[in-house]
């Protein structure tokens with residue numbers, strides 16, 4: 183019982199259109215949001231699988247949720263998923279999981295930025311438990327991740343070497359905060375500065391001047407075209423302008439440099455391999471069938487399966503009405 187390309191055929195055939203039409207205007211008002219949603223998908227899938235756990239807010243069954251993890255620094259625009267979810271709920275109540283909406287939103291983020299349109303199977307369910315921020319901090323890769331650890335992360339998701347190099351092409355969108363590249367400028371470890379093109383190193387030092395306060399506020403573009411999903415990330419990295427360690431190290435590691443070069447020259451191949459990598463990442467550790475729940479609000483863990491809530495609904499309303507009327511039985515008789 184896995185994911186399917188026709189999962190909502192009967193229950194919400196228009197779901198993919200709702201997500202697309204809902205997001206496009208939001209992307210226009212904030213062109214940095216596609217990058218945010220693509221990274222959000224990775225950070226969800228990496229912790230307890232693609233189950234929308236990253237969307238859960240504190241105060242709904244767990245007091246310190248994933249977003250409290252240091253490694254989730256820079257994760258933003260989670261509210262877009264809630265906005266789209268409410269659009270979907272209006273047309274197909276209690277059918278579509280937040281986990282599926284999150285994947286569809288990331289797919290739209292890629293397509294709307296000029297990248298490939300990726301056909302993704304659906305049928306994920308939402309977690310009914312929010313993992314602790316400690317688990318997120320343990321599982322999300324640090325900014326200092328090198329090639330060996332990166333390949334380890336993605337081979338666990340069934341990705342080939344080429345797919346692992348292609349999924350990092352997500353860094354064609356968005357930004358990195360200076361705090362995440364400090365190690366590359368002042369660490370002098372692993373010959374990192376030497377590998378960097380000198381004028382780029384000078385530019386980074388200027389943009390990310392020392393000082394911890396400034397470094398959480400200032401940022402650098404991941405590639406020269408941060409709003410366009412293109413292969414400039416690879417072109418840029420091949421020129422010694424890779425930003426975070428993994429971007430730079432992939433052009434010096436013999437296992438990955440050939441693929442970096444290839445994707446820099448062949449955008450079509452990058453798009454194709456990225457698409458299959460995306461499907462593998464988005465299918466990682468998913469809950470399906472009767473596992474998990476379909477949350478009503480993406481930010482709230484529901485403690486009971488949904489049908490139980492619906493059964494309880496009239497009783498709950500009745501109790502509230504009685505309370506609000508100080509026990510007078512005016513309205514309650516109509517229930």
Ligand code: HEM
Pocket residue numbers: 216217218220221224255256257323324325326327331332335349350352353355356357358359360362404426428
């Ligand atoms: C070993 C793997 C990875 C490492 C070490 C890594 C590291 C980072 C770091 C340090 C940042 C900067 C965050 C900030 O300062 O706000 C970043 C940004 C980003 N990452 Fe990754 N990343 C990895 C894999 C991925 C994957 C698999 C995806 C998506 C499929 C992804 C998508 C993004 C995007 C889109 C941004 C820009 C976010 C924005 O503009 O808000 N990354 N990454």
Ligand SMILES: [Ca+2]
Pocket residue numbers: 225226227228229230231232233234235236
């Ligand atoms: Ca998750």
Ligand SMILES: [Ca+2]
Pocket residue numbers: 353354355405406407408409410411412413414415
């Ligand atoms: Ca780009």
